[in-house]
Amino acid sequence: MGASASREPPKAVVSETTADVLDVQVPAWLSDLRRERRPRYRTDAYRxxxxxxxxxxxxxxxxxxxxxxxxxxxxxxxxxxxxxxxxxxxxxxxxxxxxxxxxxxxxxxxxxxxxxxxxxxxxxQTTPEWIAFMETYARFVREEVAPLCGDPAGVVYQCPPTLRIAMPSVAPTIALHRDRDYPRHQPAEINFWVPVTAVAGNSALWVESDPELGDFHPVDMEPGEFLMFDGHNCRHVTKPNDTGRTRVSFDFRVVPQSLYVEVLGQGGKRKIGDYFVDSTGPVELIGRGGGGEQTTPG
Structure with a gap:
């Protein structure tokens, strides 16, 4: 279907005190789209x-x-x-x-x-360093992430992202979980994990390929790659970082604009789970291979 056939935004508005987000039907195109993959980007464009x-x-x-x-x-x-x-x-x-x-x-x-x-x-948050990081992050989501997410209306995305610094340690930084284990996460979420340092083995994120499959594997990546996956349903975890090198990464969640359920937090600000959000506005979509082929929901 064309862009005009996109699903209308859900009308429900949910308070953050509600036990959970109302059920949203996840379309087949999204289930396929958020299977594990590793897009690339130019590190010198974002630094x-x-x-x-x-x-x-x-x-x-x-x-x-x-x-x-x-x-x-x-x-x-x-x-x-x-x-x-x-x-x-x-x-x-x-x-x-x-x-x-x-x-x-x-x-x-x-x-x-x-x-x-x-x-x-x-x-x-008022410092030039933080402002520069957040401006670059917003541009990264708009230019690299939203075009992959199948909705020409763009995405609603976690803002700020979760920045993680995992030094050599005997304890993991992330316990085994899937995001739907926590309140107010949305069925149509797509997870992104962006390592800023090279990651491999016990410095990487470990994920399963499909929900409850249990085939946990480390996502080894170099700077310039990021992970797109179904963290809402697939379990993920970290191991104690025994590599002798610090892992630096950031992660965030997005929801295609047409599937986002309006969850309002303090001051009427929108949220995904416990995270405040922003939105990109309309984007030009690219296909799974990143070659410019357009895909639309439907």
Missing amino acids: FDELIRALVKQPAWPEGSPGDGPLEMIHDVGPTGALPATAPRFGKIMHAFRHAGWKMPPEWRLAMRPGEERRSFKAF
């Missing part, structure tokens, strides 16, 4: 490695501290063998060190108190 390195670097830290070198080695704190005394501006790096078993300096412990961390992140 996520540089943008994330700018997020984690604390200007007050001495030379050789986390954020100076490659992202794969941001757990290397330099010759002192100890974390810098000054807490970083970006809380993700603190949580990454704590998860990896590092002792938190006093200033870090204070900065990680829930109220202080929320205040700090609100302030951090």
